[in-house]
Amino acid sequence: MSASLLPPLPPSFCEFLRDNHIDAAVYDTSRKLPRYVRVIRYRQKSTQAIDDLVQQIQADAGCRAYKVDGVPGFIEIENQAVRLSQLSAYNNGDIVGMDVSSGIAALALSVEPGDNVLDLCCAPGAKLLLIADLLDNNQEKGTTSVVGLELRGTVTGVDISLHRAATCRSLIKKHAGKDKGFMRLFVDDGTTFACKAPQPGWHDPQAVKAASAPLNEGGDKVKCVLSGGSRPWFAPKLLSTAYACSGTQLYDRVLVDAECTHDGSLVHVQKYAQWGWEQLDTQVVDGNKQVTIPILQSKLLENGWRLLKPGGVLVYSTCSLSRYQNEFVLGGFLARHGEDEAVLEPIPLLGITTSPIWTPADDDEWDRAGLSHHRAVFSRMCNAVRLDPLVSNTSGMFIARIKKLQNGSRLEDSAIAPLALPPSREK
Numbered sequence: 001m002s003a004s005l006l007p008p009l010p011p012s013f014c015e016f017l018r019d020n021h022i023d024a025a026v027y028d029t030s031r032k033l034p035r036y037v038r039v040i041r042y043r044q045k046s047t048q049a050i051d052d053l054v055q056q057i058q059a060d061a062g063c064r065a066y067k068v069d070g071v072p073g074f075i076e077i078e079n080q081a082v083r084l085s086q087l088s089a090y091n092n093g094d095i096v097g098m099d100v101s102s103g104i105a106a107l108a109l110s111v112e113p114g115d116n117v118l119d120l121c122c123a124p125g126a127k128l129l130l131i132a133d134l135l136d137n138n139q140e141k142g143t144t145s146v147v148g149l150e151l152r153g154t155v156t157g158v159d160i161s162l163h164r165a166a167t168c169r170s171l172i173k174k175h176a177g178k179d180k181g182f183m184r185l186f187v188d189d190g191t192t193f194a195c196k197a198p199q200p201g202w203h204d205p206q207a208v209k210a211a212s213a214p215l216n217e218g219g220d221k222v223k224c225v226l227s228g229g230s231r232p233w234f235a236p237k238l239l240s241t242a243y244a245c246s247g248t249q250l251y252d253r254v255l256v257d258a259e260c261t262h263d264g265s266l267v268h269v270q271k272y273a274q275w276g277w278e279q280l281d282t283q284v285v286d287g288n289k290q291v292t293i294p295i296l297q298s299k300l301l302e303n304g305w306r307l308l309k310p311g312g313v314l315v316y317s318t319c320s321l322s323r324y325q326n327e328f329v330l331g332g333f334l335a336r337h338g339e340d341e342a343v344l345e346p347i348p349l350l351g352i353t354t355s356p357i358w359t360p361a362d363d364d365e366w367d368r369a370g371l372s373h374h375r376a377v378f379s380r381m382c383n384a385v386r387l388d389p390l391v392s393n394t395s396g397m398f399i400a401r402i403k404k405l406q407n408g409s410r411l412e413d414s415a416i417a418p419l420a421l422p423p424s425r426e427k
């Protein structure tokens with residue numbers, strides 16, 4: 001067995017790990033995770049075509065590659081050091097790089113063709129593209145008719161960052177090509193985003209035309225105008241009309257893959273080997289960020305919930321292992337929304353070994369963490385999972401699948417907070 005090899009993690013990052021009960025061995029560089037890729041439009045490919053891709057990847061990579069058991073469309077390449085540009089399947093647009101943990105988060109939505117799906121923090125777009133594939137109702141490329149679009153459903157992506165949204169748009173253009181008529185992107189703040197799911201019939205040019213020219217009191221046609229905030233930044237013509245964007249329908253599925261400190265993403269953390277480990281201090285564990293991020297996550301989760309229809313499913317995920325960004329954000333949410341409104345459902349685990357959520361180890365810890373009066377909330381969380389790289393052999397991830405039983409009352413912004421925030425640290 002190779003000796004453990006921890007990178008020179010800076011003191012405040014180590015403090016962050018201690019505060020969050022994260023085992024530093026996660027970052028042991030002598031343990032290599034496999035590289036994972038995802039087959040684009042895998043639902044349109046036969047088993048034979050996917051097997052052929054695996055063979056091709058194996059030949060290009062010069063190491064073993066195989067389909068990930070139970071996670072449709074994912075391929076594991078044994079050697080993490082393989083570069084995507086080495087692979088002809090990547091250069092041909094047949095695969096994208098995507099960790100299986102991210103796949104499980106998107107698959108936890110159980111998207112079905114016909115669903116209207118909202119992805120509230122969508123860029124750079126790996127999960128958005130997977131969701132688009134899940135909506136695929138097996139139309140032949142380029143033949144999607146108006147009726148086909150209706151049966152397919154829609155994907156609405158939102159991201160606050162213009163340059164990241166631009167990357168997402170490029171990804172859509174590259175992989176969805178002409179077949180992107182059901183996807184739209186907004187550059188907007190997910191905590192306040194309010195554009196509902198597209199109106200039924202949005203895909204029908206005649207219906208859109210009729211609806212965009214309603215009669216005014218005098219019986220003249222008036223043009224329906226979109227206000228600035230509700231205009232998509234990128235969308236096909238029909239999906240960007242006032243008719244599509246001024247609907248009152250809530251979404252069937254909502255993904256809140258929230259902004260986080262990315263400490264569970266080993267690929268991300270390993271980049272500090274080049275950037276300088278000391279930068280982990282400012283970029284990951286900066287004192288202020290430790291407080292602002294869980295508050296932002298709570299607001300994103302709350303707004304995603306507002307936009308979800310009763311009977312629908314929301315997935316909350318982060319690529320952080322921090323309890324403040326995971327259990328405490330989810331716990332705050334469950335404390336605001338009772339059992340008659342929100343219930344956590346099991347996540348389809350698809351053969352990956354997961355770890356339980358963080359809970360206090362004993363009575364003392366419940367007290368020390370100030371959580372004693374939240375035991376009921378923690379017991380409602382037991383279906384959420386952690387993917388701990390030491391156990392799952394994937395990147396780190398927290399995933400909760402929440403079913404909405406009914407709408408609740410709208411909460412004041414000041415009421416939206418995690419169960420607890422990390423101790424503030426003087427710099």
Ligand SMILES: C[S@@+](CC[C@H](N)C(=O)[O-])C[C@H]1O[C@@H](n2cnc3c(N)ncnc32)[C@H](O)[C@@H]1O
Pocket residue numbers: 102120121122123124125126127128158159160161164188189190191257258259260319
């Ligand atoms: C973890 S990344 C999302 C990854 C993405 N879901 C994927 O699979 O490719 C978090 C994203 O949240 C975005 N973000 C941060 N604050 C936001 C906000 N207030 N509203 C919407 N997006 C936000 C960031 O720009 C970033 O792109």
